[in-house]
Amino acid sequence: MTSINFKCPYCSHPTTITDPNYFDCWQRMHVIKSDKGDVGLFIQSITCPNKECQKLWLRMEMNSVDYKGIRQDWNVIHQWQLLPESEAMVLSDYIPQPIQQDYYEACRIRDLSPKASATLARRCLQGMIRDFWEIKKSQLKDEIDELKDKVDPDVWESIDAVRSVGNIGAHMEKDINIIVDVEPGEAQLLIGLIEQLVDDWYVARESRKKRTEELKRLVANKEMQKK
Template sequence: MSYGTMTCPFCNATVLSNTIRRYFSAHGTSEESSLNDACELLVSGTFCPNCRKTIFTAQYTGLKMPANTIIPIYPLSPARQFPDYIPESIRQDYEEAYSILSLSPKASATLSRRCLQGMIRDFWKISERTLFEEITALKDKIPASQYQAINALRQLGNIGAHMEKDTNLIIDIEPQEAQYLLKLIELLLQQWYVERHEQEKLYADIVDTNNIKQSCRND
């Protein structure tokens, strides 16, 4: 059993995890195989006391396996569960981009690009012929550093969305690089949608409270 912290993908709570782990090892049994070819599978389960759900992941190692590969089992991806007031199409693109992160980082980056475009059109009400034009129209409405990151996401997403002019040129996107884009999408969802919703709720609560108090004074 090991201890650490993680974010629950179901409720977004920070969990002080006590993780139960079970190992499965496979070793070579024929003359052609050796212990150096052995692979090991680690299945981990973490219980979240906030939503009372258990998160399961698998990690496998071995000389013929990719290094430090962690595969979500339940839920199928570590994507955050965002509120329903964010349009479903945007949440679906984000969750799908996470679900294929390990299988195809390039495709994941393309979906992050699509998700960004949906957010700009929905939240900022900017709709142009291309995403480049939409980001340009957004430039003066957001911090310069955010604009630069968003434009970089667009360009990285283009790698998966469009074939290079030189068809022999192959530019890959690594899983960690595609994950950077997903973290940016999460940040924008939090800042643009969640924080606006929480601010509007706070403002409404204060106004409602004041109306009640003023009504009591006038009685």
């Protein structure tokens, strides 16, 4: 019995996926010989159970095979997020376009080039600090320093971590022979923080705005009734 916690990337509905909405299959590629060795493909698909959405999520992974032909799920040689093209969450229109673009691009290249993805996450963060907090300095480090009194200490530390990991792709090491790499999982951590900040800053502000407008309308209505 399948039971997977899943947040639909199209409609953002958190849900538990069960059998009628889940399909996977595994195919060993035992005929061909390549530099990849003995491998196979694992395909996973989910359809969103939300009736208004029902969109397809599709992912494929290449794994090595042991001598019995059994899939080594811990040994992922390649993985491809096919639909949607990346695991990006859908950002609302009130988030500025340049921030959206950097975010989507960071998600799209996460597995292909985690280092470039981290650099884009850093740029995205800078855009958010400048737009949301209206802090504009020539160096991101100075902007983050100014943010220190405005956000929770643990959030601030995470923000500073995005800056320092993003720097790996943005600047060459002084000794150019030193290669510092970024793993896809690490790039995802930065993307996750951007998503959290979008929620905490932009989405929260928008729902505050909405609530205030509704309250104003309510008061106006009551005043009308009194007259």
